[in-house]
Amino acid sequence: MSEGQTGNPSAVARADALRARFEALPAGAGSPGPVRLVRAPGRVNLIGEHTDYNQGLVLPAAIDREIWIAFRPWDRPEVELTSAEFGDTRSFSLEGLSPETRGAKSWIDYVAATAWAMREAGLGVRGFRGVMDSTIPIGSGLSSSAALEMASTWALAVPRAPRPEAGAMAAIAQRGENHYVGVNCGIMDQFASAAGRAGHALLIDCRTNQFKTAPMPAGLSLVVCETGSSRRLEVSAYNTRRSECELGVKLIAEREPGVRSLRDVDEAMLDRNRDRLPEVVARRCEHIVLEDARVMDTVAALRDGDLAALGRLFAASHASLRDLYEVSSPELDAMVDIAVAVPGVVASRMTGAGFGGCTVNLVERGAEGALRDAVLAKYQNRTGLKPRVYIVAAVDGAGELQLPA
Numbered sequence: 001m002s003e004g005q006t007g008n009p010s011a012v013a014r015a016d017a018l019r020a021r022f023e024a025l026p027a028g029a030g031s032p033g034p035v036r037l038v039r040a041p042g043r044v045n046l047i048g049e050h051t052d053y054n055q056g057l058v059l060p061a062a063i064d065r066e067i068w069i070a071f072r073p074w075d076r077p078e079v080e081l082t083s084a085e086f087g088d089t090r091s092f093s094l095e096g097l098s099p100e101t102r103g104a105k106s107w108i109d110y111v112a113a114t115a116w117a118m119r120e121a122g123l124g125v126r127g128f129r130g131v132m133d134s135t136i137p138i139g140s141g142l143s144s145s146a147a148l149e150m151a152s153t154w155a156l157a158v159p160r161a162p163r164p165e166a167g168a169m170a171a172i173a174q175r176g177e178n179h180y181v182g183v184n185c186g187i188m189d190q191f192a193s194a195a196g197r198a199g200h201a202l203l204i205d206c207r208t209n210q211f212k213t214a215p216m217p218a219g220l221s222l223v224v225c226e227t228g229s230s231r232r233l234e235v236s237a238y239n240t241r242r243s244e245c246e247l248g249v250k251l252i253a254e255r256e257p258g259v260r261s262l263r264d265v266d267e268a269m270l271d272r273n274r275d276r277l278p279e280v281v282a283r284r285c286e287h288i289v290l291e292d293a294r295v296m297d298t299v300a301a302l303r304d305g306d307l308a309a310l311g312r313l314f315a316a317s318h319a320s321l322r323d324l325y326e327v328s329s330p331e332l333d334a335m336v337d338i339a340v341a342v343p344g345v346v347a348s349r350m351t352g353a354g355f356g357g358c359t360v361n362l363v364e365r366g367a368e369g370a371l372r373d374a375v376l377a378k379y380q381n382r383t384g385l386k387p388r389v390y391i392v393a394a395v396d397g398a399g400e401l402q403l404p405a
C-alpha cells in the first residue's frame with residue numbers, strides 16, 4: 001500500500017476476518033445458524049451541495065469505502081455491537097428507546113437512532129449481536145454515520161418482512177439522525193448509501209425522493225482527497241445555513257405565493273426579491289438556486305463526455321460554496337488549487353458539508369498517480385496537514401452480502 005492511500009481488502013478476505021472476530025466473541029453469540037453479513041457504503045457527492053435540505057437536486061455516488069457488520073440475530077430485545085475499529089463493545093435495549101432516554105454520546109447512537117426510527121415508521125426490529133469494521137475514514141465527510149445507519153437497517157430488520165424501497169428507508173434513517181442523534185442533516189448521505197449503483201452516480205430529487213442513475217464516464221476515475229482538517233464548526237454552521245435558507249424562503253414567500261422551498265425559486269424570482277432579503281441570506285439563496293442548475297448541467301456533461309464543462313461546473317460550485325455559502329476552508333481551497341494544476345485532472349471541488357473534510361476529483365484514467373503525487377508533494381507544505389488520497393469506485397447501495405460460508 002503506498003503512502004496516502006487506504007487499502008481495500010478483497011471481499012472474501014474481509015468477510016473471513018470479520019466472521020472470525022465474531023466467532024471469537026465470548027459465548028452466547030446469538031441464535032444458531034450461519035453468521036450473516038451486511039454492508040453499507042459511504043458516499044462522495046459529485047455536485048449539488050447543501051441543496052438536499054432545500055428540496056433540491058444532488059448527484060452523489062456510493063463508494064467502495066464501506067461499513068460491514070457480521071451478526072446473528074438473537075431473541076433478546078437488545079443490540080450488542082463490537083467495533084473492530086474502535087476496539088470497544090456497546091449495547092442498548094430495544095425496549096423503551098426514545099430520544100429522551102439516549103445515553104452518553106457514542107457511535108452506537110446511530111444504530112439506536114435507526115432502530116427507534118424504524119419502529120416509529122411501523123417496521124419491526126430485531127435484536128442482534130455483531131461485530132463491525134469500516135474502511136470509511138472517520139470524520140472525513142464521506143458519511144460513515146449514514147453508512148452505519150444503513151447497515152443497521154439491514155441488521156435490525158425482521159426476516160422476510162416487507163422492506164421499504166431505498167429512498168423511503170433513507171428517509172427513515174435520516175429521521176433517526178435528525179430526532180434521535182440530534183443532527184439536522186438532509187437525506188443525501190443515507191440515500192446514496194441505500195440506493196447506490198455500481199459504476200453510476202445518483203441524481204436524487206430531494207423534493208420527491210425519486211432518483212435516476214447516471215453512468216460515470218468510462219474514461220474517468222473518481223479520486224477523493226482528504227484535507228485532514230477538523231470539521232469542528234460543522235454542526236453549528238450547518239444549522240445556521242439551514243435557518244438562513246429557511247428565512248430566505250419565508251421572506252420570498254411573503255411576496256411570491258406558492259413558494260415552499262428554494263426549489264420553487266429561480267434566478268429571476270430571486271433577483272426581484274433581493275431587496276427583501278438580508279445580504280447574507282441573499283447570498284445563501286443564490287448559491288442554492290444556481291447549484292440546482294449546475295447539477296442538471298453536470299448530468300448532461302457526464303452524458304456527453306464534455307470534460308471542459310465538467311471542469312467549469314465543479315469550479316463554479318466550489319467558488320460558490322467558498323464565496324456565497326461560505327463553507328469552504330483554506331485547506332479545501334488549497335487542495336482544489338493543487339489538483340486543477342495537474343494535467344489530466346478534469347474537475348475538482350469540495351464535497352459534503354464543508355469546513356474541512358474532502359475534495360472530489362474527476363480524473364482521466366492514468367492520471368490518478370500524478371494527482372496523488374502532486375497532493376503529497378505540495379499540500380503539506382502549504383497547510384502543515386497530512387493529506388490522504390483515495391481512488392474510489394462507485395458501488396451498489398447497502399444490503400446483505402452473499403459470500404461463500
Ligand code: GLA
Nearest residue numbers: 049050185186187188352353
Ligand atoms: C452533509 C449532510 C447532507 C448534505 C451535505 C451538504 O453531508 O449530511 O445531508 O446536506 O452535508 O451537501
